[in-house]
Amino acid sequence: MVRSLACSAPRPAYSRVRAARGVATVELVLTQGLREVCQGASVLTMDADSVPDALEWLARDHPQARGRIFRVDGRIRESISLFVNGTEFDRTGVAERPLRDGDRIELVSAIAGGRAAAAASAPAALSPEDIRRYSRQLLLPEVGRDGQHRLAGSKVLIVGAGGLGAPAALYLAGAGVGTIGLVDFDRVDLSNLPRQVLYATEDVGQSKVAAAARRLNAVNPRVTIIPHEEPLTAATALERIEPYDVVLDTSDNFATRYLVNDACALLGKPDVFGSVYRFEGQLSVFDAQRGPCYRCLFPEPPPPGSTPSCAEGGVLGVVPGIVGELQATEALKLLLGLGTPLIGRLLLYDALELRFHELEIARSPTCALCGPHPTVTALIDYPRFCGEPAPGTSAEIQGVEGLDPRSLAAALDSSDPPFVIDIRHPSEWAIGVLPKAHRIPREELSHHLAEFGRAREVILVCAAGRRSAQAVSDLRALGVGRVRHLEGGLDAWIMSGRPLDEVA
């Protein structure tokens, strides 16, 4: 029998479940990334007795969502944050209470989009020109001359000079933040112009940070712009961030987000986080000294390739504009000591419904970075942590030929399908196996050469694509000619919405 992979045993009929247990009618609210795999639904009403139960029903009704929510082993992914009535859901189950009618469960999936930055010194006194330039904010008693001086002596690093970083930089320069560092290695592309408001058509093809520095200095020559035309890496991050008072994470990828978070926490700097995707934005201030960090909210990144970037999924240009300006506002508040920063809160912005919604987030007692027993005490290999090919360290895997789930599905349906081998440990097969796959543990491959050694093509499959890539080399060494592997493994396969076979 073939059925899609379930995270638990097959379930009895829905009506029987309802009759047998005290289930509640609850609302399940989905963020954009999840709506796409749930036929566009943003709010679902369902009967469930617990949060995992509600998620299971969701995955049953929308099989494509299953891989986004559950890992292959059935656990809820840590790249999904869960809230019940605005309060973070306790996954340990300790504080879990039965759901009640009208409860609101919110699923927030990490989004990558946005774009990426470093700093100098302040004018000693306000010149007549300064007084004219800043007259509107000098009129605010909360800013005044003291505040303006403070801004002039402040340093903000913007990591990503794209859709979020561009508007943020313009407003921070306009407000008179004395030193603005910009980190970005990209060049201006025509497709950037609808949202990256720092750049003009004539800048296309030029270095972003160089073009940004020209524009920002044209807006405010009193501000020092420090361009860093390079990616932020674990080797450079501490040195880059150290001189600054506040960091804006306006990057567009998970490796940079975790890097900025960790470096800021290690250095005790606030990380003003913003991200966007399509019509949706997320915003928070991570300050490990006063509240949770990004790892508290998302202990692990989504599986590689599961969350489309803005380049793949699109974004309405004004959305990063709004989120980037909110990031600039939070930075100015932090520098001036004004108001209540967005620490311990996650702000969600839904442009289509024009809805701002706030969720409480707490420091996680198990956070690998800011928890009581940290395991991350120095910067790590972020591309590797996020499942991206790590240059140098995984050269053997990078050189291995792979194929994606769609290509494998097409090959399996062809008239001359490849010989597919699931090389996982037999204990892992119970979770589900790839349709039509032969099951031979990696250690036993050499004993089964007679079965597949003459196949036109062999495809190796494991859970996440790492062991299968290594096994490709094993088979090559044994003289097997045409051999490839499934990139991202079964995790990528179910993430693409394809079912696994149950093991009889």
Ligand SMILES: [Zn+2]
């Ligand atoms: Zn943390």
